[in-house]
Amino acid sequence: MAALARLPVRPGVLAAIVVALVLPFGADSAQLSTCVFIVIAAIGAVGLNVLTGYTGQISLGHAFFLAIGAYTAAVLGGDHGISALIWIPASGLTAAACGLLVGPTALRLRGLYLAIVTLGLLFIGQHLFFNLDGITGGPQGRAFPAVQLGSFDFSPGQQLTIGGAVIDHDGLYYYLALIILLASLLFVRNLVASRPGRAMQAVRERELAGAVLGVDVARTKLMAFGVSSFFAGVSGALFVSYLSFAQPSQWDLLLSIQYLAAITVGGIGTLYGPVLGSIVVFAIPDLAKSLPFISDDGTGLSPGNFSSILYGVLIIIFFVVEPRGVAGLGPRLSAWLRRPGAATTPMGRVAVQSIDQEEAGSR
Amino acid sequence: MTEFFQLLFSGVALGAVYSLIALGFTVIYRASRVINFSQGAFILVSAYVISWLATDKGVPFFLAVALSIVFAVAVGVAFQLLVLRHLVGRSAFVAVMVTIGASIAMTAAVSAIFGPDQKLLGDPWGSSAVHAAGITFTWVKLWSIIVVAAVLYALYLFDRHSRYGLAMRATASDHIAALAAGVPVGRVHAIAWGMAATLGTIAGMFLAGFPNSPNLGLGDASFRAFPAIILGGLESPKGAVVGGVSIGVVEILTSGYSPGWAGTNFSAVAPYIVMIAVLLAKPYGLFGSVPAERI
Numbered sequence: 001m002a003a004l005a006r007l008p009v010r011p012g013v014l015a016a017i018v019v020a021l022v023l024p025f026g027a028d029s030a031q032l033s034t035c036v037f038i039v040i041a042a043i044g045a046v047g048l049n050v051l052t053g054y055t056g057q058i059s060l061g062h063a064f065f066l067a068i069g070a071y072t073a074a075v076l077g078g079d080h081g082i083s084a085l086i087w088i089p090a091s092g093l094t095a096a097a098c099g100l101l102v103g104p105t106a107l108r109l110r111g112l113y114l115a116i117v118t119l120g121l122l123f124i125g126q127h128l129f130f131n132l133d134g135i136t137g138g139p140q141g142r143a144f145p146a147v148q149l150g151s152f153d154f155s156p157g158q159q160l161t162i163g164g165a166v167i168d169h170d171g172l173y174y175y176l177a178l179i180i181l182l183a184s185l186l187f188v189r190n191l192v193a194s195r196p197g198r199a200m201q202a203v204r205e206r207e208l209a210g211a212v213l214g215v216d217v218a219r220t221k222l223m224a225f226g227v228s229s230f231f232a233g234v235s236g237a238l239f240v241s242y243l244s245f246a247q248p249s250q251w252d253l254l255l256s257i258q259y260l261a262a263i264t265v266g267g268i269g270t271l272y273g274p275v276l277g278s279i280v281v282f283a284i285p286d287l288a289k290s291l292p293f294i295s296d297d298g299t300g301l302s303p304g305n306f307s308s309i310l311y312g313v314l315i316i317i318f319f320v321v322e323p324r325g326v327a328g329l330g331p332r333l334s335a336w337l338r339r340p341g342a343a344t345t346p347m348g349r350v351a352v353q354s355i356d357q358e359e360a361g362s363r
Numbered sequence: 364m365t366e367f368f369q370l371l372f373s374g375v376a377l378g379a380v381y382s383l384i385a386l387g388f389t390v391i392y393r394a395s396r397v398i399n400f401s402q403g404a405f406i407l408v409s410a411y412v413i414s415w416l417a418t419d420k421g422v423p424f425f426l427a428v429a430l431s432i433v434f435a436v437a438v439g440v441a442f443q444l445l446v447l448r449h450l451v452g453r454s455a456f457v458a459v460m461v462t463i464g465a466s467i468a469m470t471a472a473v474s475a476i477f478g479p480d481q482k483l484l485g486d487p488w489g490s491s492a493v494h495a496a497g498i499t500f501t502w503v504k505l506w507s508i509i510v511v512a513a514v515l516y517a518l519y520l521f522d523r524h525s526r527y528g529l530a531m532r533a534t535a536s537d538h539i540a541a542l543a544a545g546v547p548v549g550r551v552h553a554i555a556w557g558m559a560a561t562l563g564t565i566a567g568m569f570l571a572g573f574p575n576s577p578n579l580g581l582g583d584a585s586f587r588a589f590p591a592i593i594l595g596g597l598e599s600p601k602g603a604v605v606g607g608v609s610i611g612v613v614e615i616l617t618s619g620y621s622p623g624w625a626g627t628n629f630s631a632v633a634p635y636i637v638m639i640a641v642l643l644a645k646p647y648g649l650f651g652s653v654p655a656e657r658i
């Protein structure tokens with residue numbers, strides 16, 4: 001036990017990482033493909049959680065930043081043949097730069113007004129993506145480059161053999177995304193504990209009080225926008241690279257909402273919540289296809305409609321019944337198992353309380 | 364010049380419908396500080412219910428509209444009582460997410476029940492029109508302007524001269540004080556949702572009229588009404604109407620005079636560009652009030 005206590009992460013998290021590492025060897029191709037999408041999406045959700053969960057700014061424009069990352073990858077990796085070692089971070093940086101450009105508008109606005117302006121950003125962005133044929137391919141969409149790291153080719157059909165273990169196209173993307181996801185979780189964990197991270201949480205709790213105590217509100221919000229957009233950009237670039245093809249119509253409101261659903265269902269303002277939520281939200285469409293009453297040919301409920309109804313209902317249920325999300329279910333369960341009514345200090349408690357409080361100034 | 368007036372007429376008619384949608388937002392926002400992101404879903408559901416009753420079931424059109432209003436009000440009030448009532452005192456974010464959740468589920472349900480194809484509305488106006496001075500006034504658009512004016516007057520009378528109008532204004536200015544003074548705040552919220560559902564149904568009826576038809580994209584109009592409420596400020600009914608008509612006119616005029624370099628469908632995003640420009644200058648809208656803050 002003493003050795004376990006010295007580890008930088010808790011045993012449960014370590015177990016989850018081990019499971020995630022061996023998972024490609026136990027899953028079939030379709031299941032692994034679902035897992036790749038979940039891990040890639042989780043990177044974007046971790047980013048949105050910095051903005052919405054820790055800094056308290058509602059953004060409906062996350063899909064816009066995913067798209068910026070995706071098209072940066074297309075131009076750098078696809079059109080100019082630059083290495084993935086450059087276009088993956090560059091996708092994040094371009095999206096972050098766009099986040100900083102949008103920032104000044106956002107700084108003047110709060111809460112609901114910000115939500116509506118980011119909605120406007122999403123629609124204006126989609127208009128641009130539909131019309132900038134040279135970059136986006138117009139309404140028909142365009143192809144995106146596969147990741148190439150030195151001699152490793154991640155394209156479909158390629159595989160890598162390490163000591164007898166064969167890792168195929170899906171597995172390669174899975175491990176790449178998993179490494180980036182773990183790095184982003186580590187980054188966010190340190191960020192939240194650092195001075196800028198505490199400033200973000202102060203802005204979320206009470207902007208004015210934070211400002212009085214010396215928090216630079218404008219800088220903090222800009223930083224949150226930048227960090228959030230960076231992860232969105234990386235996630236978007238990996239997403240289209242794995243898909244190898246995307247159309248401008250994909251970057252719609254529903255995509256932004258899926259990310260918001262992921263962080264809320266998982267547990268808003270918690271470190272691992274976005275990952276748990278991504279597993280729930282982004283696995284639903286694929287799981288739905290295997291249900292008996294679901295069909296694609298128009299006779300039954302279509303998978304798309306079914307998953308939309310399920311997201312909608314899940315969001316409502318989680319907010320009414322368990323605002324701490326999936327991350328709150330563990331502490332609730334353990335409290336219930338110990339004794340009824342036992343006081344606990346579950347992770348995310350503080351975040352939920354403050355995000356839930358009515359803004360005093362808004363009345 | 365004729366073309367300009369033709370576009371202006373269409374713009375005002377569309378703006379009238381946006382005003383109805385915007386008023387639906389304002390009514391709920393004033394009563395409960397909630398922006399109802401599911402307003403578009405109410406528009407969509409209502410248009411399909413009207414279409415189903417009037418064309419499939421042979422119900423007379425205006426009876427179909429009345430029944431659709433009853434249905435929408437029942438759904439709206441049920442949503443308030445079953446879900447939102449439990450979220451009073453929670454942050455704006457919670458209400459945004461919950462109404463978005465309801466919107467996604469309702470839109471997908473309409474798609475699952477009625478299928479992806481567009482329907483017939485079954486309205487008595489069709490494409491009939493009067494022509495004057497070279498301008499075509501379609502009856503759907505004329506009626507939308509007349510009905511919106513009538514609804515506005517009715518809302519004004521309700522707001523100023525009825526018991527619940529007073530209760531609603533009291534709740535809007537301070538809901539805790541209103542509660543302390545004996546205002547049935549829960550009932551006021553339910554009435555606000557009922558009113559918004561009614562406004563949504565009327566908006567849905569006109570939006571689905573000629574040259575449009577009931578289709579799955581109908582609810583998106585509510586997103587274009589967001590710039591309207593932002594322009595007018597979230598709390599001001601007067602602002603909702605001014606904002607709604609301005610956005611309608613901006614949208615139709617840009618669709619008529621859109622420069623080629625702006626790309627196809629530029630008119631759909633022009634309202635957002637206007638909105639962002641206004642917000643940069645006045646962060647709480649043209650008619651909104653800057654809230655005082657205490658530490």
